[in-house]
Amino acid sequence: MNFRTGQPSDAAALAAISIEVWLGTYIRKGVNTFFAEFALNEFTTLKLSALLNDPNEHVIVSENQDGIDGFIRLSQGKGAPVSGCSTMEISTLYVQPRHHGRGLGKALLEQGLIYARSVGAPSVWLTTNSENAPAIAFYLKQGFERVGTTHFTIQDQAYPNDVFRRAVSA
Numbered sequence: 139m140n141f142r143t144g145q146p147s148d149a150a151a152l153a154a155i156s157i158e159v160w161l162g163t164y165i166r167k168g169v170n171t172f173f174a175e176f177a178l179n180e181f182t183t184l185k186l187s188a189l190l191n192d193p194n195e196h197v198i199v200s201e202n203q204d205g206i207d208g209f210i211r212l213s214q215g216k217g218a219p220v221s222g223c224s225t226m227e228i229s230t231l232y233v234q235p236r237h238h239g240r241g242l243g244k245a246l247l248e249q250g251l252i253y254a255r256s257v258g259a260p261s262v263w264l265t266t267n268s269e270n271a272p273a274i275a276f277y278l279k280q281g282f283e284r285v286g287t288t289h290f291t292i293q294d295q296a297y298p299n300d301v302f303r304r305a306v307s308a
Contacts, residue, residue, distance in 0.1 A: 139242060141249050144197030144209060149187035151206045152197070156181035159232040163270060176292050198249045200233075200242055208233035208242050210250040218263045220286030220301050226259035247280055255306045262306060265290065268298040277302050 144152065157177050165173050189195045194215050200208040209232055216227040228250055233243045254262050265288055266273045278284075282302035289296040 139245050140201045141198055141246070142201065144190050144199045144211075146187050146190045148197075148199060148206060149183045149190055152186045152190075152199070152209055153181045153183050155206060155209065155232055155234060156186070156230070158234060162235055163273075164267060172292075172295075195229075196253055198246060198253065200246055207237045208246055210246040212250050212253060212262070214257065214259075218301060218303075219265070219288035222285060223263040223301070223303050224259050224261045226254050226257075226262045226306075228262050228264040231264070243276060244280065251304075251306055259306050261303055263301060263303045265299040265301050268300050274300060277304075280304070 160177055160181065161169060161173070189211065190197055194213060196212045196214070198210050199206045209230065210228065211230040213227045213229045215225050216229070217225060218227070228247075231243060231246060231250070233246065251262065263285075264277070264282075266277065267290065268274075268287070274284075282304040284300050285303045286301040288299050288301055290299045291297075
């Protein structure tokens with residue numbers, strides 16, 4: 139596993155991974171126009187490039203011999219939807235499904251925690267779809283605690299999400 143800070147030149151690869159992981163995780167029975175339009179409008183090279191150039195965003199990529207296979211994005215200054223959380227959000231932790239089970243997600247998470255610690259964050263928080271049992275099990279195994287619920291909204295549709303928090307150890 140090779141980790142490095144994401145660069146603007148990674149935007150297209152990150153957009154492609156985001157579409158692959160998001161659709162594979164949340165769209166199980168078939169892709170309808172509503173979700174296709176969301177994914178294609180949300181995960182664009184332009185939007186990912188803007189994030190990579192934003193000083194409040196920090197992206198760490200995992201790279202193998204063929205290219206990027208996963209990434210974690212941490213966002214500074216983000217208020218959590220529940221009280222008791224810091225302002226450091228793990229906004230994204232995506233690993234290509236074909237690389238699951240090799241410890242890549244855990245290693246990316248550790249890289250993210252190292253970064254959060256280096257900028258003085260006392261803890262990190264994240265949200266995940268309440269029906270995403272594999273992600274919930276992963277975060278609980280990594281020492282996160284469920285601290286509340288919120289909703290992820292696409293247009294007028296709201297989807298329950300759990301909020302998790304973990305202290306950043308010194």
